[in-house]
Amino acid sequence: MKSRLILTLFVALTLLVSGCSPAATAAPATGVLPTDTPGSTSASTSIPADPWGNIVIPPGQSVKVGLSSALAGGYAVYGTDMLNGVDLAIEKFGGSLHGWTLTSEGQDDGCEGAAGVTVAEQFSADPNILGVIGPMCSGSIVPAEDIYAANHVVMITPSGTAVAVTAQGYETVFRTVPNDDLQAQVTVDYLTKELGLTSIAIIDDQSIYGEGLATAVKQKFEAAGGTVTSFEGINRGESDYSAVVSTSMTGSPQGVYFGGMDAEGMKLVVQFRAANFSGVFFGPDGIKSQPSFADAAGAAAEGAYMTFGAVGGAAGYDDFLAAFKAKFGGDPVAYGPGSYDATLILLQAADRVATVDANGNLVIGRKALADSIRATPFTGVTGHLEFDQSGDLKVVSISVFQVKGGIITPLKEYNFGQ
């Protein structure tokens, strides 16, 4: 009887725990369609064979740019911003590629691993997909990039910052943002040198992104001689974080670092201020959102700091901003400009390598496309973007921002890789 009880409890707990960790339930890369290689069977002989096969689009069909991001739920503010960036880029590009109509296809991955994999399988199986912008979150990218790589689908993420994103050595993976090792370095540098903090509490959202950042900040802060008074994880999507707010404040830290996204960051800053915490609140690019962090938290967000791969200052940004406002009726939130640049990188590379075969199909070599993206530096509205062998940017800059008078305002810029 007793052993049966223990077994029951164990099974129940296992179910609960596995249900709580989306990262653990990432689907294996099964059921993926093989790469289409009609180039080898078509009558044409003038089209060079691509080692990864070709994207072949018959006349009259559209060429699709995929976007994998959170388009519903708590992080939709970021994901919708990205979709806007993609749409604006397609419009800027003229709406067509060698006469084939360009369209965007946004799929919701909820910023989660399992859904990211589903979207990756869907896009990989779609013969009209030219390439994919995103996924938005590192937690989706890490499991999904296996599928994109296996199907030779190019993905350019304008937002996936975790170190792991480009660590798997895939030739199909690119990102237009600095990685979190640099972001953590900037964070600790600012916390210790500019703000003079010696003790912080750290909270993360248990995602590949948030936990990776929080761990890096912890290591670097301790290496800089600081004390981390507590290191706690929270579940995404909850309302009440007051218990973890109280435990974090027990060690009387001078500041709090949160590794995670806008929805939880907003609730945390509100609940920290409602618990009378007057120290520094510091977060990553995941909370640099005017509507869903600064506006949503209202007075509680005042004075909060965040880091972000710098945007703006680049030539053409003002024109981009004007066009964005005219089309969508508001400012870009965070990764709209990055998605715009990533889409243009993809489209320009496709423009360079695309040919039309004897049957009138548009043919784009998959490897040729990836190689062209890697080989060609691009200057966009977020600055000079040039990829290295791993798909990371050669030159990056990260800025520290602060909410001042309710508005997210840049304070200091750090440059790397010059």
Place this chain on the structure above:
Amino acid sequence: MTLSPGLHAFLGQLINGLTVGSFYALIALGYTMVYGVLSMVNFAHGDIFMVGAYCGLFTIGRLQSIGYLETNPVLAIVVTFVVGMLGASLTGVLVERLAYRPVRRAGRLAALISAIGASIILQESVRLVPTIFKAILDIKIGSHNLFPDAFISGLLNLAKDFGGSAAKTYPAILGTGGFTLAGVFISYGRVLIVVLSLIIMLALYLLVQYTRIGRAMRAVSEDKDTASLMGVNVNRTISTTFFIGSALAGIAGVMVGLFYLQIRVDMGFVPGIKAFTSAVLGGIGNIPGAMLGGYILGLVEVLSVQVLPAVYKDVVAFVILILTLIFMPNGLLGNRKFLKKL
């Protein structure tokens, strides 16, 4: 007055637990009241809580846009509560009428499946409001829109404020002000939630114990057939029970919006399960039991964070549910009658 850090932390968590417990208790009451009269678990109750939050958001958004929230915040909040409450109540009554009454005699399983269906329909309806509105407004006669452009854009704006798949935020009006008691900082928002919840629960208790309709509810919960022989209108009493239980969930929904700011269409699921746990812990079918269960669950969950990693909070709550079901299936204050029905 100085307290040891341990006691200080404990007192702080106590306040947090009372706040969380208030939400659980308010939602748990709806579960327990419905279980009382129908002996079924209303799994759509969490979504009725969500509908309340959205109705509140819609109201407070409108009041903010006409500037009334700034000029008369107290009355604006009261109106928000009333609309959230009514929205949830009407939804609850509708769910009972459409999803439960037709299958009332068809057995427990039919009612349970109907409840799960109602839950999905409520969630998806709120999610699809803007889409549906847009589809209706896009209807064209020939090349002309059926509705004038200004009307379309106005209505679309309203719909956008109501539902949709993206999370929505309440305006941050409660602020972060508060006072310090025995070295523990208590925000006014928490006081509002705990005090308001206690007043509502007391009112409910008095209503059930000392009014005609309360007596009818207790009679129906005791024995539906005998109650109807004694002249109690059973259908009306069940509708009233849904109305009141859903009103409490609606109030909880508006409070969540005001206090935690962000609401989503799937926000009802976890609190719904937690509140169900509270109801079971207190003894399902028992009204004071649901209140007690809610506060116990809130406190245990929050205090567990003092000793366990914070991510195990939910595990603690559900272990409590399992342990209650194994060792004490009729709960803390539950009576034998419901055990028999289980």
